Amino acid sequence: MEHRDCPGPSTSTHSRSRINLLFPLVFGRTINLDEQYPTLIEQANLILKKCNGLPLAIVTIGGFLANQPKIAFQWRKLNEHISAELAMNPELGTIKTVLMRSYDGLPYHLKSCFLYMPIFPEDYRVGRGRLVRRWTAEGYSREVRGKSAVQIADSYFMELMSRSMILPSEKSIHSTKGIDSCQVHDLIREIGISKSMEENLVFTLEEGCISNSQATVRHLAINGNWKGDKSEFESIVDMLRLRSLTVFGQWKSFFISDKMSMLRVLDLEDTKDLRHHHLKHIWKLLHLRYLSLRACPTIFDLPDSLGNLRQLETLDVRGTGILKLPKSIIKLQKLNHLRAGIIPAYEDFVSWEQAVGHIPKVMKCRPCTLLLGTMLCCLACFAPESFLGDGMSHRDVCAMFCCCILPILATRLDAHGVLVPSGMTKLKALHTLGVVNIGRGKVILQDIKGLTRLRKLGVTGVNKENGQELCSAIVGLRHLESLSIRSEGEPGLSGCFDGMSSPPENLQSLKLYGNLVKLPEWIQELKHLVKLKLRNSTISEHDAAIQVIGNLPNLTFLHLLEKSFKGEEVCLSLLPGTFVRLMVLELRPTLKCLKFEQGAACKLELLKFRFADINNESLLGLPSLASLKEVVLQ
Template identity: 50%
Template structure:
C-alpha cells in the first residue's frame, strides 16, 4: 500500500496513482522539481540507472541500502521517473512496505497498481467492480492475479523500506521469472537484506562540498546563493559535522534555519543546544522520528549494545576489540550452545553495522600507519543514544556539563572534562551513589579518588590513555573482586603491576600495551579466567623502521648509559618527544629486557582459559614453550625472543594448537628466524593471520599449506624475490603487508602476473627504500581495492604501471617525504588512475607534516618522563 514514508525527505507518491505514459510523465516532472534535493547524488543516480540498464535476459534485483535519512527513497524515486528509463518497461508499480509486514495487504496494493497501469485509469474510477473484487480477494487469488498481470511482460517494481529476509522470501517467489528484462528495486536499512536480495548499492553520506551546497540551498531558499565566510562558515561546518553527510538532517536543519536570522550567533545557538532542539523543537522532529524508528526496530539485546556508545566522547573512534570485550564483560554477550561469548558479540557488532546505525572505519595508527578496525556512531544517532541513556539512568558523564543531582543506581560512570579536583571529589563522594556502577571509564587526567571501595560491583575499569596514572594508584584495583575487564593501555607512567592483581579472580581481559611494564608478578598466574592478555611497550606490529632503531640504539651499545644520556640530550630527536622512549631503551638494554615482549612468570600454563596471549618473550624463560603447549584454547599468540635454542620446542608446542587463528613470531638480528621455523610442520590448519619479523632468507615450505591464511605481514625477513611467487598462490590471502627489510635486494621491482593474488584486497608497502617499480599485468590481483605506500619510492623510482588494469581498485594512498614523489611519478599515476574504470581515489600526504602532527613514534609518549620511576 502506498503511503507516506517516514524515513526520507519527501512524501511518497499518491495512492491514486497515475497510469501508463501519464505516470512516467508525472513522476518525471516531480523528480525535476526535487532535483535540488539530489545535490551530490548525481553519481549515485547514474550508478543505479546503470545497474538497471545492464544487459541481461532475466529478472534483476537492485538493492539500495543505507541508514535512515540517507535519501534512499528520494534517490530511487528520481530513478523511477527518469527519462532514461522511459519506455523500457511495460508495467510499473511502487509499494512501500508497511511494518509490521502484511503479506495480503502487500499483494492487494500491488495488484491494484498494476490494474491501474494496465487500463490507464485509477482502479477506483474504473466502474467495473475491479476495486471491489480486489478488496475481497483471498491471498492466494491476489498472488495469482499479480502473477497474471506481470506474466510475459517487462516490469519495474519498487519495494520501499524492506526490513527483513523473511519479508523478501514471502514476496519474491511469486514474481514471474521468464526470460524478460524486468527489474525490482528495493530500499532497505539492512545490509543483510540487500545482500540476500541482489546486487547491492550502498548509498553513502554526502561529501563535504555536496553537504554544504544542500545546506545553503535550504537555508537561502528563494534568495541568491551566497558564499559563507568567517564565523558563518565555521558555524555551518560545525552543523554539517553533526549531520555527517545525512541529507535528511542537513535539509531539515537548513529549512529550520531558513526561518531564522542568518547570523553566526543564531547558528551558534543551534550548535550549542542541538540535543535540546532535537528533543523539543517540532521543526526538527522528523530527524528524531527517523532515527528513533531505527532504534525502536532493534531487538532488546542490540539496544543495550547501541546505547553503550554513549559512554565514549563525541568523535571518538572506538576500537573494535575494545568494544567487543567490554560488551562481554558487561554480560551483553554470553556463551550460547556451540558459540563463545566473543563469537556472539561479533554477531551483535555485525548486526548493528549491517543496520547502518554504526559506521565501521579503518583507522591508521600514529607513525606506522597500521590499519586497524574501529567504529563510530553517527553524531545524531549518538544524541539519540544519550537521550535514551538519560531516560534509563544508564550512563552518567561527570564533566563540566553535568548537573549536580542525586542519581539512583547508575550503571556506567564516565569521568572526563576540566572540572576541578574539589568539584569532582564532591560529586563522587556525596552526590552520586556509586555502589551500583558496573563500569568506570576515565578520559583525561587521573585522580586517586576516582576509585572508591563502594564500587563493589564494578566489572569494567577502562583507563586507556589516562594521564598521570602511577604505579601506586593501582593498589586499590586488586580489591575489585568482580572486575572482568581492565585496560591500562597507553598509561605511560605504569612500570609495575602489584601482586594484588592476583586477587582479580574474575578478570577476563587485561590490556597493558604501551605501558612500561615488561615483567609480570608471579601472582598473575592465579587468574584462571583470564582470556585476553596483551602487553609490550612497542607492539610487534607497530615496529619503527630499522634505520630509526639503529640511530637510537647504537650509541647506547657503544658508549654506555652515561654517554647515552648526553647523546639523547643533544640529539635533534629530542624534538620528537621521544626522550621517555630513549631512556627506557637504556633500561631494557642494561637489564636484558625486550620492549616488544613481556617476561612472564613460570606457571602461565595453568591459565587454561587464555585465548589471546601476546607479546611474550621466550628467550629468558626456558620453560615457556612447555607452558605454551598447555594453553590449548589459544587463538591468538604473539612470541618474540625466538632463537636456535628454543625454536624447536616452540614449534612443537604451536603445531598442536588446532584453534590458533593468529600467530606473530619475532627474532632480533642474525641469524634471526633463519632455520627456526622449519619444524612448524604441519602448521595449524586454521591459521588466518601470520606475522614474521626477523632474518629468514627463505620461506618455510609449510607456508604453501596455509589455505585459510587471509593476512600476512613480513618485516626484516630479507627474502629472495621468488618468495613472492609462492605467496601469489595462497588462495585466500586478502591483506599483504611488505615492510622494512622484507626482501633483501637493494633495488626492488615487483611484477605481478595474471591470476596472481586472486583474493588480495589490500597491498601495503612500508619503509622499502629500495622500491623502484610495481607492475600489474592485466588480470593480476582482480579483487585489489587498496594500495597503501608508506615512505617508499624515492626520487628516481619508476613507480607504478598497470594500475588501469585493477578493476576493483578503490584507493591509492601515498605517504612520503617531500620530493619522494616527483612530478613525473605523480603525473603517470594520475593518468593510470584516470584510465581505471573504477575511478579510484588518490590520497597523498607529506610525511613531515604527518609526523609533526603525530605523537611520538609508535607510542603516545610525552616529554614528562621521570627517570626515578
C-alpha cells in the same frame, strides 16, 4: 584514484558539496558562500556534521533554518542545544520520531549495547575489540552453541553496524575484519543519551555537571575537563551502584575507591599521570572482569595483589612500561584476553640492534650500562621533585629505572614483549596471549603448548635455541587464527621454522619480524591466510617468494615492510592469475621497478609503495588494475 600526499584546500571539495545541499534549502537559491554569508560556513559545517549524510535531517533542519535569522549566533545556538531542540521544537520533531523508531525497533540485547555508547565522548573512535570485550564483561552476551561470549558480542557489533546505529569510523588496512573502530551518528547519539538518562545508565562527570538522580547510574565516565575534588566526587557519585568506570584525560587518585565493590569494568586507556602505586588497592574490586591500562606509559609494574581478581577476563597493558608480569597472574583462571608490549600501531619502533648504533660505545657494555643507570637512578631519587617533571615522584622515577630502563639497557630485554611466570598453562581459558618474551627460557613454551584454546598468539625473543620448541608448541594449537613472531638481530628467524611440519590450518593472520633469508615452505599450506606481514626478513629469492605468496587463495592484505627483501633496490613482477583476492598491497622495500601483468591482483584497491627513483619503467601495468581506488607513493 587518490594520491594521499597531495595537500587539499583549506575547505575541502567534499565539505563544499555538503554545504551546497543545505544552503539552497535555507535560502531558496544557490548563493556564493564566501561573498554573502562567510560567517555561516563554520556553523553550517558543524550542522552538516551532525546530520552526517542523513537526508531526513538535512532537509528538516534546512527548512527550520530557512525561518531563522541568517546570523552565526542563531545557528551556533542550534548546534549547542541540538538535543533540547529535537525534544521541544515541533519543526524538528520529525527527525526524533524517525530516529526513535530505529531505536524502538532494536531487540532487547541490541538496545543494551546501544545505550552503552554514551559512555564515550562525541566523535570518539571506539575500538571494536575494546567495545566487544566491555560488552562481554558487562554480561551482555553469553556463550551459545560453541560460540564464545566475545564472538556473540562481536555479532552484536556488526548487527548494530548493519542497522546504522553505529557507523564505521575507519576501514583499517591493518585489520582482517576491515572495521576496527566505530562512532555514533551525532543525532542518533542524542537519542542514546536521552534514553540512557531515562534509565539512569550513564552519567558523564564533566565541567558544569550537577548532582541529580543520575548519580545512581551504573556507568560513570569522567571527562578530562572536570576539575572537581574528592569531596565533590563523593557527593555526586553513588559508588556502590557502579558497574563501570571510564576515565578520559587526567587521573586523580580518588577515582578508585574500595566502595566500588560491584565494579566490573575499569577502563583507564590513555589516562594521563596514572602511576603504578595508584593501583595498590585494586585487589578490592573483586568483581572486576575488564581492566585496561593501555597507553598509560607511566605504569611500570603491576601489584602482586592482581591475583585476587579471580573474575578478570580481559587485561590490556599494551603501551605501558611493564616488562614483567607478576607471578600471581596464573591465579586468573577466567582470563581469556591478555595483551602486553608495544601497541600495534607503534610496533614499527627501531630494534635494539638499530638503537645501539646511535649511542656511545660505553653504553653498549652491559656492566657499564648497569653502573651508569644505577647512578642516574640515585641522582634522580635525591633530586627535588620539582625537577622530575610530569608530576612524577621519587617513587615513580625509581620504578621507571628499576622496572623498565635498566632491564632494557643492561640485559637488552626486548621491549616489544613481557616476561611471564611459569605456570601459565593453568590459564586454560586464554584465547589471546601476547606479546610474550620467550628469550629467557623454554618453560614458557611448554606452558603455551598447553593453552589449546588460543586463537591469537604473539611472541618475541625467538632464536635458534628455542625455535624448534616454538614450532612444536604452535603445531598443537589447532584453533590458532593469528600468529605474530619477532626476533631481533642476527641470525634472527633463520632456521627457526625448519621443524614446522604442519602449521595451524585455521591461521588467518601471520606476522614474521626478523631475518628469514628464505620464505618458510609451510607458508604455501596456509589456505585460509588473509593477512601476511613481513619485516626485516632479507629474503634473497624475490621472484620465488612472490610466486608462493601470490598463490595463497585467500590472501587479502599483504604488507612487505622494511628489508623484507635482500638488496638495495628490488624489482618485483606479479604474474597473471596470482593474488586473486588481494585488496591491499603495501611495499616498503626500496623498489627499482614494480610490474603488474594482465590478470594479476585483479581486486587490488589500495597500493602503497616506495621507489628509489621514478621513471617510465618504474611502475608498469597499473591500467590493468580495474578495482584500484587509491595509490600512495612514498
